[in-house]
Amino acid sequence: MLNFKPASPLLLLLILAACGTSEGGFPSLERRSYEADAPIAAPGDSAISPFVVSAEFAAKIDALQARHTAAHGAYLRGMPAVQLTAAQAARTSPGSEAWVNAHLMLSRLDKMRSDSVAALRDFDALIAEAAARDAGLAAHLTEAQRPVAEDVAEQNAEIARLSKVIGE
Numbered sequence: 001m002l003n004f005k006p007a008s009p010l011l012l013l014l015i016l017a018a019c020g021t022s023e024g025g026f027p028s029l030e031r032r033s034y035e036a037d038a039p040i041a042a043p044g045d046s047a048i049s050p051f052v053v054s055a056e057f058a059a060k061i062d063a064l065q066a067r068h069t070a071a072h073g074a075y076l077r078g079m080p081a082v083q084l085t086a087a088q089a090a091r092t093s094p095g096s097e098a099w100v101n102a103h104l105m106l107s108r109l110d111k112m113r114s115d116s117v118a119a120l121r122d123f124d125a126l127i128a129e130a131a132a133r134d135a136g137l138a139a140h141l142t143e144a145q146r147p148v149a150e151d152v153a154e155q156n157a158e159i160a161r162l163s164k165v166i167g168e
Contacts, residue, residue: 057126057141060126061126061144064119064122064126064148065119065144065147065148067115067116067119068115068120068151071112071113071115071116072116072151072155074112074113075116078109079109079158081105082102082105082106082109082162083162085105086106086162087165088102089101089102089165090166090167094167094168099166102166103166106166109159113155116152117152119148120148120149120152123141123144123148123149127142
């Protein structure tokens with residue numbers, strides 16, 4: 001059997017009083033606007049003025065984008081030969097000459113794009129540095145980094161696909 005002490009009803013009363021609102025009533029049990037099944041409308045485009053970047057950061061951004069462009073161009077030029085070699089090695093056993101050659105070509109392709117990966121890493125460092133000082137600058141740098149990040153992600157996916165084609 002339960003043994004209630006005199007403090008227990010007082011505690012229960014305090015807990016129930018905490019459920020009230022500042023107006024004295026209880027909160028509504030209706031769904032809130034964000035709990036509705038209706039899709040959430042996208043916010044309207046706000047008129048954001050273009051962000052002005054210092055000459056120092058503009059030079060860094062341009063250098064990183066140029067570095068990526070050169071590496072990505074080399075990667076794209078090397079891709080057809082690697083794809084052909086990988087397709088030929090797909091039907092061979094691991095350790096065969098075609099298999100080893102395909103892995104060498106894939107490794108060289110990965111090396112060709114290393115400056116793209118390095119540019120992405122350097123963008124990350126710039127963004128981290130800028131975020132501590134200026135959120136607007138960090139947002140601008142993130143936007144400038146986006147094409148580099150997308151290209152590196154595509155490169156990663158293609159290298160992973162070719163590696164599966166060759167077999168490990």
